Amino acid sequence: MLKHWPPLSSLRGFEAAARLGSFHKAAEELSLTQSAISQQIRSLEAYLEQPLFFRSGRSVALTDAGHDLLSTTQAMLQQLAVGIRRLGQYQKPNQLVLNTTPAFARHWLLPRLADFRALHPEVDLWIYSTDEVPDMATQTIDLAVRDDISSQAECSFKVLHADRLYPACHPSVLALTAPQRTTLHGEREMDWSHWAVEAGIDVGQQDQGLNFSDPGLLLDAACSGLGIALVSQLLSRQARADGVLQPLVEDSIRGPNWALLTHRDSEQDPMAKSFSAWLSVNLNPHSDDGEHAGA
Template sequence: MRKLPPLKAIQCFEAASRLGSFAAAAEELLVTPSAVSHQIRALEREVGLPLFHRVHRSILLTDAGRRYAEQIAEAFGMMEAATRSIDRTGKADILTINSVPSYATQWLMPRLSRYSALHPDVDVRLNASVDRVDLAAGQADFAIRYGTVFPDPGVEVVPFPLETIVVLCSPALVRDKPIRTLDDLRSHTLIFSEVNLVSWRRWLDEMGGRDIPTGRGPRFDRSFMAISAAVDGDGVGLESRLLIQRELDSGRLVLPFGMMGPRLVCHRLLFLKSKAGVPKIKAFRQWLEGQLAETAM
């Protein structure tokens, strides 16, 4: 715990040393001169030294008082600058979200402007990473993770809605070689997302295409790269339907088999249980749940 003199006493001393008069300090602080004198005497008892020479009706700083006044003035200047800095930003809070890269790129970033419009006093900071985030140390307010998670003590884990893993490709890719049945995939290049919870082999086995080979094709360690390759017509991809809404809306991707595919929880939201009631935490959770409900696939 910091051991500091009463702030009122320091204010009186700073004003009196700057203005050179107890009366002038009292006028600025809207108190009586005797109140200023009383506060400064209490401060002198606190520090154990006289801070002013009192000569008739005037005051002069002692050497110790002058040094103290210089340091106090500097401290007040820093507080004033910090206050002005807050006023310039115009934001009450900063919300820091650490998300796995593909979810951040494909789903969250296109929607953050909607959140900011609803909460103009909150600045959003989005970090994309797969590294462990120490929420208790304040590295982020939220972490969005893919797959299984092992949370630290005190961390709440909320699963996202079920996501459908679908086959996707560029519309240009299927103009000459349509994809109507699983067997049609034999004539196309398969794009592999190596971190996907559902592999091509598993998807084909579950859909009845056990004899379709899956040994060749470009491989990526991030879903957003695999999605980009599919948009460019490099092959047929397999990804969560949730991540490709923009590409479907723009017509850059199509779903040759529609919504055929397994459904599972892919992403999870992590935050400190102790901060669940903090307004910025509560507001973002409610907004995110609403957005996910609208796009649940």
């Protein structure tokens, strides 16, 4: 880490001059005088102890060092601009920040978002999906819905749904003989070793096959006909309804618990309460056609 950084204004002046090939045009773009741009670049060259431009009269051209710095500076300024724009999300009066896993967001939440929007159009929901469990004490998050989370300080904790797992595949794969079916492997509970211990039923699973760390991608692979997989009943509801996934047997085994974390500052927020109530109802409908709790 550098102990001292060149001023951001000098980097902006350098980037504009390098991109436009002119100190004069850079000054116009940044609403500065040409002498101010020249001074910024001279200061930057003095800091770096090497020239960034070849100067010939009014024309300028980048040195090799200038070309190198330009790519770095443009990437940095672009990333900074994106980060600053993103901060505007926190100023929205009706913003509700929800953290969840990519698999839950894609396979369960997304198909039902229209329903939530119709019921609560006033809520500006920001879905922040991550593979990593968030730290609710340090991150600006109102709610978290995950199957890999436990209680945290500054938060209330509630188990919403006890998931079940079952072996399934695309209907086209059912027509294949067991040796012809590729076995799709997942991690944690979705590994076939868990099925072997809990259910003890041979559905033609093999040790070899394709391996996935993301349960959502594992479900996608099964729905696309790549092979048989041990999948979540909760996440596969839409796939079952769409007819792209069928169980190999009617048995199922225990899966992970889906839990809700609510930050203390959001517990009395009407928007958070509305989303939590809607979530609870939809996670545990009175009946799930085609799903069996099994053994």
